[in-house]
Amino acid sequence: MTDVTDVTDVTESVETEAGTARVIWHRARTARLVLALGHGAGGGVEARDLQALARVLPAHGVSVALVEQPWRVAGKKVAPAPKTLDLGWCGVWPVLERPGRPVIAGGRSAGARVACRTATALGALAVLALSFPLHPPGRPERSRADELLGAGVPTLVVQGGNDPFGRPEEFPPGPYGMVEVPRGDHGFAVPKRADITQERALGTITDAVVAWAASLG
Template sequence: MNESLTVETPRGPAAVRVTGPTGPALSLLVLGHGAGGGIDAPDLTAVHDAAVAAGVRVALVTQPYRVAGRRAPAPAGQLDEAWTAVVGALRVPGMPLIVGGRSSGARVACRTAPTAQAAGVLALAFPLHPPGKPEKTRVGELPSALPTLVISGERDPFGVPEPAGPVEVLIRPGAVHDLRKGVTETADLAVGWLRRNGWAR
């Protein structure tokens, strides 16, 4: 099942592409894009395809600022507000909800996961700090009480968080922030984590 939706949010319409697996879905995975990119990023595409094949219903969300044709991201509060509205509209009663995304989308998912009552967070290329500014850490955005998987490139200039508590960190050798190197392996790691938590076949 493939479905394209428009979800009205307090920050304008968001676009959503939903793909259902063959047979019943074990969970719902909602993924957001990076600040200047879209849902067609190679790592998002690979994770989407692998998760659907593993029995997961996957929704790819385009934030309202991108729908409106803007490249520069909206402020964090506006991103979070729009994302929360979309996730609320997509939620399936009784089905585990996993939120995530890449880069900026990973930050949004991390910040809003408790409010969204997510079961877990999948963070691709979580940007720990701006390049060259490790003192401006965003480690506080990572969930402290939810199963969270961070997949980062070994040479990511935005930094790589340390594993702590429920936050697991897997590093892709030789990859940078775009995670283009070894996207199949990245998808395999993501689906393996979903399986370990009972959210995928």
Template sequence: MRRRRTGRLAGMRMIETPFGPAGVDLDRPDGVSRGTLALGHGAGGGVTAPDLVAVRDAAVAAGFTVARVTQPYRVAGRRAPAPATQLDTAWLAVLAEVGGGPLVVGGRSSGARVACRTATAAGAVAVLALAFPVHPPGKPEKSRLAELDTGLPTLVVNGDRDPFGLPPEAPGREVVVIPGAVHDLRKDLEAVAQAVTGWLARR
């Protein structure tokens, strides 16, 4: 297990943050980049999640540089997520060191929440939220919907069977629903990629 993890880290660029090193996997398009899309992972997952990889491929093909960011707690080998303030601070530290041109921030699940909370501070022009967890499963009263009110153009891609809920559309917020998909969005990765490609074309 340690050998695999070391190999994975060897493929990342490491960036120091106040809470330890974060990892960045950077993919660039052919030719001049139109901007940077920064993507964060879910609470217990990583940047190789199928939806993040599908979005990476679509964004690079659309001319964007894509930075997939691994939070310090995951670099350290922990699965339990760090507190929100630590996640946000580490994320902003990484964004200060990567990218160029207009910045779009995003991620899946917990990573989407981090991107939403920090979008203004990061100087982002738009937000991409994959599988945004509106509430914990079975607890709709504990809504996180306010985090989506970033004041920036926002695309949300969620499955209609996601136990974490489905946010409604709102001014400045476009919601694409993937039929039959749950929280991991594996049901139709092509639809996820197409939604993101069309949205990025308008940035």
């Protein structure tokens, strides 16, 4: 796994048209990029992949901003419609740009969809899609591939090999990179008896993102 550096968290509230959002900063000492990460519809920024990236990326010159959508900050249990999610995300964007560094739009699951839908309009440098929900479980005919293919900027997808929302081999060809986390589910959890440990699974994610971010300049 990539080396980790301790970075003090800095949290700030941001008013958006969708309500009050929260940004938790994990700042690099000398940042050249900002990686903004939104959470999914079934959880928050405590997700294992988001936390792993927040721990590791700052040591490689990438500040990480974990973005809590207004509905989570308000304590609601159910995510709002995509349009409202996009509104909350776009409202936070000026704060993400404030350090004066290029911003990678990223997120897991529903957060990945938000990043893809808004990347071009916001001027994102690239998109990191973690556990992109290609389709609802068991419903491959309800594909969301158009959102991924329409991101319009360099895109990296990191997908669990056993993700019921879309395994890597289900994704259509397109202008994006794909990294598979072997045996990983939608939350990148791996079975206890798998031939890959949970630590190694997270290392696969962080190592891939470190290398990809370095390639962006």
